[in-house]
Amino acid sequence: MANVANIKMNAPVNRLVGDMPKVGIRPTIDGRLGGVRESLEEQTMDMAKAVANLITENLRHANGLPVECVIADSTIGRVAESAACAEKFKREGVGLSITVTPCWCYGAETMDMDPLIPKAVWGFNGTERPGAVYLAAVLAGHSQKGLPAFSIYGRDVQDGGDKSIPADVAAKLLQFARAGLAVATMRGKSYLAMGGTSMGIAGSIVDPALLESYFGMRSESVDMSEFIRRVHEGIYDPAEFERALAWVKENCPEGKDYNPPEKQHSREKQDASWEFSVKMALIARDLMIGNPKLAAMGFGEESLGHNAIASGFQGQRQWTDHFPNGDFMEAILNTSFDWNGIRQPYIVATENDHLNGLTMLLGHLLTGTAQIFADVRTYWSADAVKRVTGYELTGVAADGILHLINSGPATLDGTGRMSRDGQPVMKPFWEVTPADAAGCLDATTWHTSDVGYFRGGGWSTRFKTVGGMPVTMARINLIKGLGPALQIAEGWTVDLPDEVHTVLDERTNPTWPTTWFVPRTSGSGPFRDVYTVMANWGANHGAISYGHIGADLVTLASMLRIPVYMHNLSEEQIFRPSTWAAFGANDPMGADFRACANFGPLYGQY
Numbered sequence: 056m057a058n059v060a061n062i063k064m065n066a067p068v069n070r071l072v073g074d075m076p077k078v079g080i081r082p083t084i085d086g087r088l089g090g091v092r093e094s095l096e097e098q099t100m101d102m103a104k105a106v107a108n109l110i111t112e113n114l115r116h117a118n119g120l121p122v123e124c125v126i127a128d129s130t131i132g133r134v135a136e137s138a139a140c141a142e143k144f145k146r147e148g149v150g151l152s153i154t155v156t157p158c159w160c161y162g163a164e165t166m167d168m169d170p171l172i173p174k175a176v177w178g179f180n181g182t183e184r185p186g187a188v189y190l191a192a193v194l195a196g197h198s199q200k201g202l203p204a205f206s207i208y209g210r211d212v213q214d215g216g217d218k219s220i221p222a223d224v225a226a227k228l229l230q231f232a233r234a235g236l237a238v239a240t241m242r243g244k245s246y247l248a249m250g251g252t253s254m255g256i257a258g259s260i261v262d263p264a265l266l267e268s269y270f271g272m273r274s275e276s277v278d279m280s281e282f283i284r285r286v287h288e289g290i291y292d293p294a295e296f297e298r299a300l301a302w303v304k305e306n307c308p309e310g311k312d313y314n315p316p317e318k319q320h321s322r323e324k325q326d327a328s329w330e331f332s333v334k335m336a337l338i339a340r341d342l343m344i345g346n347p348k349l350a351a352m353g354f355g356e357e358s359l360g361h362n363a364i365a366s367g368f369q370g371q372r373q374w375t376d377h378f379p380n381g382d383f384m385e386a387i388l389n390t391s392f393d394w395n396g397i398r399q400p401y402i403v404a405t406e407n408d409h410l411n412g413l414t415m416l417l418g419h420l421l422t423g424t425a426q427i428f429a430d431v432r433t434y435w436s437a438d439a440v441k442r443v444t445g446y447e448l449t450g451v452a453a454d455g456i457l458h459l460i461n462s463g464p465a466t467l468d469g470t471g472r473m474s475r476d477g478q479p480v481m482k483p484f485w486e487v488t489p490a491d492a493a494g495c496l497d498a499t500t501w502h503t504s505d506v507g508y509f510r511g512g513g514w515s516t517r518f519k520t521v522g523g524m525p526v527t528m529a530r531i532n533l534i535k536g537l538g539p540a541l542q543i544a545e546g547w548t549v550d551l552p553d554e555v556h557t558v559l560d561e562r563t564n565p566t567w568p569t570t571w572f573v574p575r576t577s578g579s580g581p582f583r584d585v586y587t588v589m590a591n592w593g594a595n596h597g598a599i600s601y602g603h604i605g606a607d608l609v610t611l612a613s614m615l616r617i618p619v620y621m622h623n624l625s626e627e628q629i630f631r632p633s634t635w636a637a638f639g640a641n642d643p644m645g646a647d648f649r650a651c652a653n654f655g656p657l658y659g660q661y
Contacts, residue, residue, distance in 0.1 A: 057306045057496035061231040062489040063396035067119025067209045070344045070399070072362045076150025076239030077123045078232055080107050081140055083156040083165040086132030087570065095184070096157050099130050101218050102155040102179065109225055110232050117423045118399045119485040122236065125149050134164040141169065150239025153177065153228065154193070154204075161297035162193040168202065171242075171271075173235035173614045175205035177224060178613035182214035183305035194633045203632030203654060205231050205610075230630055234611035234634075237420035238657070240364070246409055247343055247361045250369025252278040258594055261368065261409045262533065268656040269615050270413065270540060275361040279374050282338055289336045290357050292348045297335050299555030302394035306337035310500030310517055313565055318506050325503060328512045332383035336393075339368065339384050343401060365416045367407035370463065370509075379513035381405075386516050388558035390599075391425050391484040392492040399484050400425040411596040414541075418529065418600030423483030425468035427520075427599035429459035429570060431528075432563065434589040443562075446555040448616050451547055451573045457584040459528075459570040459599065460563060462508065464516035469570060469599070471521030471548065472500040479521040479548075481601035500568040508533070519560075520570035524540070527604045528572065530615065532593035539660055541612045542621035543605045544588055570599065575623050577608055582623045587624030591621060595653045606630065620644070 069075055075383040082103035085091050090095065107175055114122045125147045127140040144152065152167045157179035167174050168512030174197070178190025197204040207228060209221045220228070221541050246266055250345035253259045263274035285291060294595035320328070325609040341349065345360025368381040375381075386394050388401040402419055405428050415426035436455040437448040448456065471479040473487065484493065504513040528544045549571045551559070560569055574588045581591040612619050629643055631650075639646035655661070 057493035060114055061302065061305070062392060062492045063491070065396045065398045067399070067485055069118055069120060071244060071364060073243055074148045075118075075120055075123070076236060077148055078107075078110055078236070079144045079147075079149035079152040080126045081152055081154040081167060082127060082130045083154055083160040084132045084600055085158045085162055096130055098157050098215070098446060099155070100631075102157060102177070103127070103273065105218060105220055106153055106155055106177070109220055109228060110457050113229055113443040114232055114236070115423060115483070115485070116240065116661065117420045119423065119483070122232070126132075131165045137165055137168075144217045149484055150242070151235030153231070155179075156189055157181060157186045158189065160187065160189045160193070161206040162196045166193050166196055167204075168200075172204060173205075173231070174236055175200065175228070176197070177207040177228065179213065180209040181213050181215050181217075198634035198637065199585065201453045201654060203634050203650075205630065206633040207231070218561050227630060228557060230610055230611060233421055233607055234614055235419060236610055238614050240420055241416070244364035245273040245275040245361050246412065247363035247366035248274070248276040248369075248407050248408055248409065249339060249342065249366060250374065253286060253371050253408070254371045254441050255594070256406050257533070258408035258410040259406050261407065264661055265533065268659050268661040269567070269617060271658045272364070275363060277342060279369060281342070282335060286331065286334050290349060290354050291334055291341065292346065296334060296337060299329060299337065299394040303329065303333055306496045307499070307501050309641045310502045314506050316565050317417075320503060320506070320512050324330065324512060328379040328514060331379045332514055335379070335381060336387050337365065339403065340401065342366070342387060349532055363406070365402040365412045367404035367457055368469060369407040369408050369414045369561060371406060372398045375511050376508045376514070378511040380463070380509040380511065380515070382504060382513050382515040383501070386429070386467060389425055389428065389466040390468070390495070391468050391482075397484055397487045397489070397492060400466060400468070402426065403459060404428060405596075408596050410533060410594070411598050414529050414531045414598035417608060417611055418527070418604065419599055421604055421611065422600055422602060423485070424467040424481045424601045425484070427459070427469040427570060428463065429461045429465055429591065429594050429597055429599060430595055431457060431597045432522040433458040434458045434586050435559065435585065440555070440559070444555045444558045446552065452549045452571075454573075454576065455617045456549060457572045457574070457585065457589055458563070459561065459572050459597065460567050462564070462567055465568050465570070467499055467516070467518070469494040469520055469568065470518045471524050472498045479524050481524070499607065505566055508564075515566040516568050517566055518568045519556055520548050520568070522571065524600055524601060525546045526572065526596045526599050527608070528574065528599050528609055530594055530597050538656070539617045541608065541617050541619045542591075542593055543619060543623070544574040544582075544621070545603045545605045545623055546572055549573050572599070577623060581621045613647065613651075614657065616654055616656050618648040618651045620648075
């Protein structure tokens with residue numbers, strides 16, 4: 056059993072270079088003095104304060120730090136005040152803006168003109184003053200100037216003195232803010248490729264132009280030989296290594312060696328693989344974010360890291376044919392805890408599949424939770440399961456299941472052994488308790504890697520995700536002539552009896568973690584049935600996030616100008632910039648493609 060006592064809680068921290076982005080609130084007002092403006096000052100500023108309170112009380116950054124809001128120093132009635140607000144936002148590090156008003160304002164003079172930050176406008180739905188008229192007018196200005204903005208307008212009329220934020224307005228404000236903060240957080244950070252292309256997998260052909268144009272990120276790269284250099288030259292914290300190795304021995308139980316007896320590694324080689332694997336995890340983390348302790352050891356350059364908000368490790372085959380694989384490194388870094396305690400998970404893509412890594416990053420920034428990296432391996436029909444095991448699938452699984460399994464282990468959070476109100480969950484790390492972490496460790500066994508796949512050995516994980524969790528599987532794919540496009544499938548994890556799981560699991564590789572997944576189907580299109588979802592999945596990998604976050608992903612993708620070509624959301628859940636309707640209001644999916652192509656990637660040409 057894992058030792059709960061040696062799992063401590065850590066305070067949220069920003070481990071990357073750059074301040075956390077803030078939300079800018081712009082209270083706009085009718086600029087006519089002599090009675091009109093004066094009568095609206097308090098109401099307009101109260102709207103701004105209410106939005107700021109809503110956001111700060113309900114949202115956190117993915118690193119657990121509180122979200123800060125910046126309100127313009129005055130209401131904005133003319134262009135000079137717009138300029139003053141823009142200067143304040145620049146000084147304060149605002150990464151997205153929300154304009155609020157209860158009245159008519161001078162649209163082109165009061166609008167946010169920054170082309171790089173996501174924008175929303177809340178026009179108060181009241182009859183005393185025409186806030187909705189300004190909303191329509193200024194959105195027309197945004198469309199005309201090529202600065203897409205999100206429209207927020209309450210369904211029900213409010214009284215002029217009503218200072219509350221209706222539930223439907225609050226939901227849109229928070230959805231916009233979550234997605235906008237994700238956009239702003241990625242800007243200026245790096246994706247670190249540790250190695251190159253893995254076994255011809257297209258997703259691991261890292262595309263710097265994609266990172267720069269769509270995500271505002273740098274593309275950084277190191278050869279895998281850097282791991283060897285750091286191991287041989289001792290470029291890691293030796294005290295942390297000893298502590299980490301002791302923690303691993305206490306909390307990572309070994310399971311069955313599934314290799315044939317003649318190919319099994321000696322105990323001495325297995326122990327050496329543990330030591331090497333722990334060092335790999337330390338080195339990968341230091342490569343991503345740096346480590347000031349290395350500077351004290353005389354390694355000034357190495358102490359800096361690459362300011363990487365996400366990374367990937369090539370591994371196969373040039374590395375894994377000779378050295379222990381990256382399975383332990385990927386599993387523990389992607390998890391919400393390690394020997395240093397409970398902390399923000401890292402985003403590390405198996406096989407350096409940066410497209411899946413970027414999708415994992417989006418899910419993490421929206422939720423604060425760890426992300427499951429998995430192969431979308433097999434569709435098991437109900438008939439096939441019954442033929443092989445004699446078991447009949449029922450409930451949400453009656454139409455078949457998808458076997459999500461990863462040859463580079465997924466986050467231990469993916470065991471589903473955390474709980475909230477008696478239900479299995481994956482929590483944002485600041486809610487994870489030592490008991491939650493211990494439950495995940497106890498549900499995981501570590502197995503000597505399949506030496507047919509990994510000749511150099513290493514330690515792979517085995518677990519089965521608890522059923523009943525709402526999850527979202529997503530994937531960015533890159534298509535020549537189109538660019539990036541996103542697919543989304545909301546659904547649930549499902550339970551299988553242990554004996555049924557074992558039969559199906561051991562037909563593939565029992566040393567890899569499994570999640571049994573059923574997407575929500577509709578009877579038509581790519582979601583006609585579970586088989587059709589599998590048939591339309593765009594690559595061999597998927598990123599799985601806790602919760603049904605498809606709507607947030609759609610909103611975020613529209614900010615980045617990445618079209619969504621497959622989703623199982625209802626039409627009323629879709630929230631994109633208002634001008635998307637001009638590209639085909641009766642065809643929202645086609646309009647998304649046309650709008651994204653028209654405006655182009657957020658940060659320039661691709």
